[in-house]
Amino acid sequence: MVTRRELLTGVAAFSGSAVASFAFAGRKAIAREPVIAQPVAHDTKKLFLDLAERPAALPCFDGKTLPLWTFQEGTLFPVVRMKLGERLDTRFKNDLPRPGEYASIHWHGLRIPNDQDGVPFMTQKPVDPGGVGTYSFVPPDTGSFFFHTHCNSTEHMGRGLVGALIIEGDEIEPPDAEYVLLMKDWRISPDGTFLPFSTDAGAAKAGTPGTVRSVNGERPAVFKVPSSANVRIRFYNVDPTRISEIGFEDAEAAIIAIDGNGLDPLPLLSWRMGPAMRLDILLRTAPAGGSVRLMDFFAKEPVVLAEFHSEGPPKRNGKFEPTPLKVMPFPKVDVNGAQQIPFIFSATATGEALAELGNSGIEIGSLCLAKRTFWAINKQAWPGMDHKDLGPPLAVLKSGQSYIFDLQNTTPHSHPIHIHGHTFEVMSSSMRHVPPHRADTVLLRPNERVQAGIVGGQPGTWMFHCHIIDHQEAGMMGYIEVT
Incomplete structure (x- = not known):
């Protein structure tokens, strides 16, 4: 069982590990033998990204417009969905406004060939402003991944150059709905301009903190959800600095994947997350007319990150018994010979x-x-x-x-x-x-x-x-x- 702050108990499992059991509101949820995910498609998905400055007034900016850098027109954080087995062919253009602001794209969490990893000078030549680059690979694993540039990252991520990449094919039982949440702070001055994205004082300590919190550009994010339903939440910490401890107030929820990797469901009271970490959660929503709040308990005072307002007839009447996800056949570590x-x-x-x-x-x-x-x-x-x-x-x-x-x-x-x-x-x-x-x-x-x-x-x-x-x-x- 995962509890708030330091009280962590229980055992989770990945492919091939021992069967374990966990308590959900006094009941036992017995872990099943892992089900291996199989490719479900063999098509090619085309993706075009245009890295450019696009001024925007996000809801969390309180009416102020700031010069964001984003991957696509009209989208703060693009969400790219694929099926396991598909190839991703990406073409990107570097239209960033500053001379010499070269870029490459790193596909965070993916086990892809080294020449597709997107690290400038190490795995590829970066793309100068006005230039075009390409990537082509087949993601080998299901899960919640993301992409971002891997140079001058404090400013690039600070201005918004982040996108989600979801590889589908891991669900044994489909949820009643799914929501993608990307948590990111913004460093904004009182007069509505960007503050320096990095400082020596921050870099030498815990990092340079943002001044405005957000999820999907909102503060807090609000979702209308089906009532008494099992909904999947893909939660991303894409902030350059913030460490959070997320959990729900008065709701049953389970962790079903960490960094995109399925595991036997763990009851969620809270889970501490650093930048770049992801959590897939199965939440039982409130009855019609009720709501559930997603919190960050790591702050001095708990912060509301998102609200889930239930409406419509109930989707489920039974007990909350989360189904595990399919897993990938990762090679196991030989502990004795390691x-x-x-x-x-x-x-x-x-x-x-x-x-x-x-x-x-x-x-x-x-x-x-x-x-x-x-x-x-x-x-x-x-x-x-x-x-x-x-x-x-x-x-x-x-x-x-x-x-x-x-x-x-x-x-x-x-x-x-x-x-x-x-x-x-x-x-x-x-x-x-x-x-x-x-x-x-x-x-x-x-x-x-x-x-x-x-x-x-x-x-x-x-x-x-x-x-x-x-x-x-x-x-x-x-x-x-x-x-």
């Missing part, structure tokens, strides 16, 4: 000093990163390297072999650690009970140590970094080489 690799996430001497001083003003330098470095992985700070000479990898893995990453946070701040092209089997923590689950982003709490298993995937150079973008751009990034 090599253990330590990764120590630390502050540099500059970062520690600056955290005390609280200066401001990061400049973006070579390889989309800050000229000054505040963070390091295994004492290696990424901005110290030129993109023409990447320096040594943080680790070299062999495709198909098992490893256990010993993730050690030696800092007083949280770090959501993301690896490209792979997923982790999150196994244990030094500080709390962690339900075993599969994820591509692992939230390390202050001074926490987490064991995460991984099987070497497709050959290539794969980025490995903190997804608090201030931290990424100020040193807490490197790469893993798979041979």
Whole structure:
């Protein structure tokens, strides 16, 4: 059972793990043997993205118009839906207004070929303003993924360059409705202009916070939902900085996927999420005329993120017994034969000093990163390297072999650690009970140590970094080489 704040109990399972049972309002929901998702289509989906400045007055801006950067005309966060087995052919044009503002697109959470990963200079040449780029791949997994640019990301994401990518084909029992929620803050001054997207004071601490909260550009987001229904909510934290702890007030809900990966349903009271993390939730809505509120309990005072107002005849009369999703046949980590690799996430001497001083003003330098470095992985700070000479990898893995990453946070701040092209089997923590689950982003709490298993995937150079973008751009990034 997942409870608010630190009280986490219960066990979750991914493909091939032991059967477990969980309590739902005093009842037992017995985990079933996993059902493997199969490709359901073999067509090609065409996607065109035009990265451009598009001024907009979102509901959360209180009447102010700001110069957003978005992927498509008329859409804040595009939601791209595909079926498992389909190919995605993407053509994108870089129409960003600033000279030299090159771009590439990273497909977060997808295990795709390395040359499609969208990291400028490392996996591809970035696209200059006025230029056109392409991607073509078949997503191998179902789930809730997203895409964003991977250069000058504090500003790009800060202005809105984010989109959701949903790969369908994981449902055993279809829900009565589905809703996609993208949580993101905006850094807006009182006079209605963008504040600096990154500051030294923020980068050297917990990150540069936004000033206006939103879900889907609203504050709060409001949805009309069928009454007494099981609805699926795909919740994305696409903020560059914010850590949240989401849960519902007075409602039955279950976690059915983490970072797009299905697991035996876990009762949801709250779940802590860092930037780039996703949660698929099955919610039993209120009877007709009632409502349910989605909250962030991590704030000093709980914040209402979304409201779900029920209307119409009831969809269900029985007990809430969530059905698990189909899962993918991921290669399992051979724990007994796995090599253990330590990764120590630390502050540099500059970062520690600056955290005390609280200066401001990061400049973006070579390889989309800050000229000054505040963070390091295994004492290696990424901005110290030129993109023409990447320096040594943080680790070299062999495709198909098992490893256990010993993730050690030696800092007083949280770090959501993301690896490209792979997923982790999150196994244990030094500080709390962690339900075993599969994820591509692992939230390390202050001074926490987490064991995460991984099987070497497709050959290539794969980025490995903190997804608090201030931290990424100020040193807490490197790469893993798979041979």
